[in-house]
Each structure stands twice: as structure tokens, then as C-alpha cells.
Amino acid sequence: MMLRRKITNIVFQLVCILATLLGCAVLLAILWTLFSRGIAGINWALFTESTPGPGSDGGLANAIVGSVIMTGAGILIAAPIGILGGTWLAEFGQNSKVASTIRFLNGMLMSAPSILIGLFVYEAVVLPMGHFSGWAGAIALAIIALPVIISTTEEMLKLVPTSLREAGSGLGTPKWRVITQLGYRAVATGLITGVLLAIARISGETAPLLFTALNNSFMSLDPNEAMANLPVTIYMFAMSPDPEWNQLAWSGALLITLTILLLNIASRALPRLAKKRK
Incomplete structure (x- = not known):
């Protein structure tokens, strides 16, 4: 045996x-x-010149700027909502039926295909506006990032010792102040890590941007217009028979991969640095 x-x-x-x-x-x-x-x-032109026409030289400057704008706007939308939602689940909802339902729906949203989110935003935002826009792309990315931030925030706040909450309440401090000044400070590193992971999650999304921001061959800083972005540009250039476009597609894919790699490294290194400082 x-x-x-x-x-x-x-x-x-x-x-x-x-x-x-x-x-x-x-x-x-x-x-x-x-x-x-x-x-x-990978050269200087890649970061300074806009996407070229067929058979021409150029770079990905407009796509990089567009991706940064939409990703930043998406995180600015998702982070406050996600942190407040995770706070409610951890501090107020806890084991209630409403909280259980929200957790279930949050899990479904986290695993939902991104193309469905893109179609939803297309129906809800793009069609009423009458055109593609950077705002629609940012909203789609925010919806994708939201469940990651909610889950991370809830799990982090659950790690706050009960004694810390009781100490704050024992001094007559309102619960909202205990959460913001004690709870958030105690898990600040974890909250930042959750936001970094959300950024990494949405950085390479292509499908939702095809239905929302689409693309733009020129440099555009106006989110009310169709906006260039790396994922869609890579998709279009990779399907082209033009070797110059193919090379730009490979270089753009490398940029996204390195960005996601750095974000994941930062999300792992941040808690360790915080522990060393303590």
C-alpha cells in the first residue's frame, strides 16, 4: 500500500x-x-510619427496617445466606483442577500467576453451619439476594469484587523472616517495594486474598442471623435499584406506586452516595498 x-x-x-x-x-x-x-x-519614429499610409514609413504615436487617453479615462471612471463598491461589500453589505447578489453579478461581469461589453456600449452610447468616440471606448474599458477593482478592494478591506476598526469606533469616530482614515491607509498598497492590475487587464483589449472608439489615422486628442488606439491598429496592420504595416503591428504588440509586464511586476513589487518600509 x-x-x-x-x-x-x-x-x-x-x-x-x-x-x-x-x-x-x-x-x-x-x-x-x-x-x-x-x-x-522599435525606433524613435515609432513614438513620434503617426500611422502611415500603405507603402509609407511612419510610427504609432497617435495610437499610443489614444490608448493612453482612453485607458486613463477608463480607470478614472472605474477606480472611484470600484473602490466605493468594494468598500460597501466589505464594510456594510457583508453577508446580506444584496451583497451576495452583487458579488455573483460582479463575478459574471469579470468573466464576460469583452466583445459583449463592446456591443453593449455600442448600443448604449455609440448609437445615441451617432458616431464612434474615445469616450465610448473609455466607458467600455471602465466596465471591464470595474469588477477587478471591486473584488480587490473588498478582499483588501477584509484583511483590516477588527481591532483596528474597534479602536477607531471606541474613540467615537464615525464609521466613514474609520474606513477612510484607518482602513484605506492600512490597505493603500493593496488598493493601488488592484488599480494596476485593472490597467493591465484593459491595456490590450481590442474587441470592445472596435465597436466604440474604432480607429483614426491621425493624431487626435478629442475624445468626442473616433480615436486611434494600439490594439485596433495592431489588429488592422497585422491583417494587411503591407510589410511596413506588419512590422508596426509586431512592434505595437511588443509595446503592449512590455507595458503589461511592467504593470504586473509593479503590482507584485509594491506590497514588498511597503513591507520593507514598515
């Missing part, structure tokens, strides 16, 4: 190791392809 258990354990460990190696090999193959093809197009 003991021999059988040992053999089963060894076989299971080997299967886990092989599965891990297979996953790492696939990931490394993707990263190697991306770096080897994308690095050739």
Missing part, C-alpha cells in the same frame, strides 16, 4: 512538472517570436 502511494505521488509530481514545462515552453515561444519580430521596429 505504501509503495503504491509513493508511486502515485511520483507520477503525479512528474505530470505536474511536465505540464508546467509545457506551459513555460509555449509562453517562451510566444515571447521569443514577439521579441524577435517586434524589436526591429
